[in-house]
Amino acid sequence: MSAILEIDNLHVAIGAANVLRGVSLRVEAGEVRGLVGESGAGKSMVGRTIFGLLPSRAKITAGCVSFEGRDLLALPDRQRRDLLGRRIALIPQDPMTSLNPVRRIGAQMAAVLQLHLKLSKRAALARAAELLTEVAIRDPARVLTLYPHELSGGMRQRVLIATAFACDPSLVIADEPTTALDVTVQRQVLQLVERMRQRHGAAILFVTHDLGVVAKICRSMTVLHAGRVLEDGLTADVLVKPHHAYTRALLAATPRADRPADALKPVPPALIESLWAEAHRLDQLAAARPA
Amino acid sequence: MRWSALLKRLALIPPTLLGVGAIVFVLLRVVPGDPIAMMIPPGASPADIARLRALYGLDQPLLSQFITWLGQVASGDFGRSISLRQQVFELVGARLPATLELAALSVVLALLMGTAVALVGSLLRGTRAEWLLDTANGFFLAIPDFLWALILLLGFGVLLPLLPISGRLDPQLAIAFRTHFYLVESLLTLRLDIAADLLRHMLLPSLALALPFAALVARLLKAQLAEAEDQDYAQIARTRGFSRTTILQREVFPNALIPTVALSGVQVTLLLGGTVLVERIFSYEGIGNMAIDAVINRDFPLIQGLILTFAVLFIALNLAVDLLVALLDPRLRHG
Numbered sequence: 131m132s133a134i135l136e137i138d139n140l141h142v143a144i145g146a147a148n149v150l151r152g153v154s155l156r157v158e159a160g161e162v163r164g165l166v167g168e169s170g171a172g173k174s175m176v177g178r179t180i181f182g183l184l185p186s187r188a189k190i191t192a193g194c195v196s197f198e199g200r201d202l203l204a205l206p207d208r209q210r211r212d213l214l215g216r217r218i219a220l221i222p223q224d225p226m227t228s229l230n231p232v233r234r235i236g237a238q239m240a241a242v243l244q245l246h247l248k249l250s251k252r253a254a255l256a257r258a259a260e261l262l263t264e265v266a267i268r269d270p271a272r273v274l275t276l277y278p279h280e281l282s283g284g285m286r287q288r289v290l291i292a293t294a295f296a297c298d299p300s301l302v303i304a305d306e307p308t309t310a311l312d313v314t315v316q317r318q319v320l321q322l323v324e325r326m327r328q329r330h331g332a333a334i335l336f337v338t339h340d341l342g343v344v345a346k347i348c349r350s351m352t353v354l355h356a357g358r359v360l361e362d363g364l365t366a367d368v369l370v371k372p373h374h375a376y377t378r379a380l381l382a383a384t385p386r387a388d389r390p391a392d393a394l395k396p397v398p399p400a401l402i403e404s405l406w407a408e409a410h411r412l413d414q415l416a417a418a419r420p421a
Numbered sequence: 422m423r424w425s426a427l428l429k430r431l432a433l434i435p436p437t438l439l440g441v442g443a444i445v446f447v448l449l450r451v452v453p454g455d456p457i458a459m460m461i462p463p464g465a466s467p468a469d470i471a472r473l474r475a476l477y478g479l480d481q482p483l484l485s486q487f488i489t490w491l492g493q494v495a496s497g498d499f500g501r502s503i504s505l506r507q508q509v510f511e512l513v514g515a516r517l518p519a520t521l522e523l524a525a526l527s528v529v530l531a532l533l534m535g536t537a538v539a540l541v542g543s544l545l546r547g548t549r550a551e552w553l554l555d556t557a558n559g560f561f562l563a564i565p566d567f568l569w570a571l572i573l574l575l576g577f578g579v580l581l582p583l584l585p586i587s588g589r590l591d592p593q594l595a596i597a598f599r600t601h602f603y604l605v606e607s608l609l610t611l612r613l614d615i616a617a618d619l620l621r622h623m624l625l626p627s628l629a630l631a632l633p634f635a636a637l638v639a640r641l642l643k644a645q646l647a648e649a650e651d652q653d654y655a656q657i658a659r660t661r662g663f664s665r666t667t668i669l670q671r672e673v674f675p676n677a678l679i680p681t682v683a684l685s686g687v688q689v690t691l692l693l694g695g696t697v698l699v700e701r702i703f704s705y706e707g708i709g710n711m712a713i714d715a716v717i718n719r720d721f722p723l724i725q726g727l728i729l730t731f732a733v734l735f736i737a738l739n740l741a742v743d744l745l746v747a748l749l750d751p752r753l754r755h756g
Contacts, residue, residue, distance in 0.1 A: 181660040186547070215661030222660075227653040232675045232751060241671070242661050277751040293661075 134159050140193035151357040162334045164348035172357035173337045177303050216246040219294040221304040225286035229278035236274030246297045261292040284315040295330045303335045341384045356409040441732040456503045456719040500722035509726035518601035520707030527630035535638025543646045562636035566695040570629035570702040587704035626703040645677035679750045686742030690735045
């Protein structure tokens with residue numbers, strides 16, 4: 131298999147603080163890769179770098195991000211924008227704030243199809259209705275005329291998923307798409323993402339802090355902490371035989387149906403401390419090295 | 422806005438006007454100054470004065486004067502102006518269109534200038550030019566309309582005499598208008614020469630009114646644009662490959678407009694209040710200018726009529742702003 135996304139040794143700093151300290155990861159065509167980490171691990175920063183949405187004070191200090199053989203970071207703005215939404219799409223975290231409150235669902239979905247596939251407004255709306263049917267929304271023609279506040283959170287997330295797959299992208303970055311949803315809806319949304327992936331043949335980088343989700347849908351996974359990759363491999367291997375102490379600790383802290391709740395152990399503070407100490411030591415080494 | 426909310430708002434109008442009427446009525450009669458004293462020739466006999474006083478009903482007790490006036494107003498009779506000796510309704514009806522045209526032109530100018538400044542400022546975010554623009558904007562905001570009137574009068578009327586500085590229309594161009602909306606009428610009847618002259622007369626006073634208001638609109642809109650640009654939906658539009666201008670136009674601007682209209686719409690009432698002094702400075706024959714004369718002459722019926730007119734305008738304006746906000750925001754439309 132060939133890699134469609136290849137991140138190599140990515141370093142990102144915000145002001146004096148390093149947030150990514152040499153992240154490398156590959157996503158093969160059509161695969162689902164989990165990007166796992168606690169909050170602050172830098173997993174959202176990876177997505178932001180790909181979409182060019184880093185905060186204004188952030189700086190990419192080293193590394194490269196190549197997508198389908200092209201260096202995303204070096205691409206002129208216009209060419210990069212041509213890829214975004216068409217070849218790389220995002221399923222955002224919070225469906226409540228991710229749709230424009232004053233525009234109809236139809237207009238928001240059609241705009242993407244008009245921009246990238248050069249469809250007419252009418253054709254774009256017809257295609258949008260088909261996409262809504264694919265994500266199991268009943269009466270799509272009516273939903274297209276509604277405003278976001280007239281839909282439930284689960285419905286909005288379906289709209290966002292449908293929009294992400296609208297132009298048949300080869301890579302979809304799902305940024306904790308289930309975090310803001312009810313547990314009952316989470317499962318449906320996961321199944322939906324998997325169904326849409328199979329149908330449209332995209333690879334998915336699934337950003338999450340939930341190892342349960344990774345175990346369910348990801349073929350491979352990358353564990354991130356303090357902006358560093360601690361573990362990388364096939365999900366089946368990593369979950370059964372984790373190499374890194376941190377991954378083992380994370381697994382021990384994940385609730386499972388076949389274990390009593392009191393068997394849960396928090397990640398030991400000493401382990402976290404030693405990881406951060408190591409990260410800072412690496413920062414100092416890097417700073418001491420002449421550029 | 423739902424219909425019930427609209428009806429509730431409409432039902433509040435009569436009591437509001439009644440309150441305004443009562444306050445003005447009482448205040449006028451409590452403060453010193455006597456309309457009869459302003460109109461009698463020197464040496465009039467006390468009997469003549471008493472007769473005049475009785476003619477205008479000013480010899481009655483306050484309460485019965487008020488009730489009489491209320492009854493007349495309810496039947497559409499706003500009384501006779503003491504100083505101009507004409508019906509108040511006709512006097513105000515002849516002058517109000519001039520003020521409405523001036524205020525409308527000012528609001529249009531202010532919205533155009535304010536929106537342009539806000540958009541340019543947004544595109545310049547984080548640069549030195551943005552800082553300069555903000556500073557200049559603060560300067561325009563800080564100078565009140567009547568001071569702008571004097572500055573413009575001095576600049577473009579006296580030092581660089583490009584524009585007329587008094588009146589509404591060159592008397593040589595005056596024709597028999599059918600309405601008092603001269604500008605609207607001349608545009609509709611394609612008398613563009615007259616329209617142009619009217620606009621030349623309106624330009625300086627409307628700029629004086631528009632400049633501080635434009636600065637306010639610019640400041641509000643620019644802040645709201647910045648806020649909307651940080652919202653998730655605007656960021657997500659970037660992940661879909663839309664250009665910055667498209668995002669500004671489709672995602673950011675319609676959202677930023679809602680609070681801007683809600684906040685600045687109410688400020689249009691301030692602009693209307695500003696017409697009083699600005700019309701005076703440019704001898705523009707609107708109701709603001711008329712109000713000053715009415716106060717100087719202690720013309721009770723005319724003052725009362727004018728204040729009620731302003732009150733109706735303010736109420737209508739507030740209602741219009743609320744309706745406009747509901748039109749812009751689907752969340753409010755569906756309640």
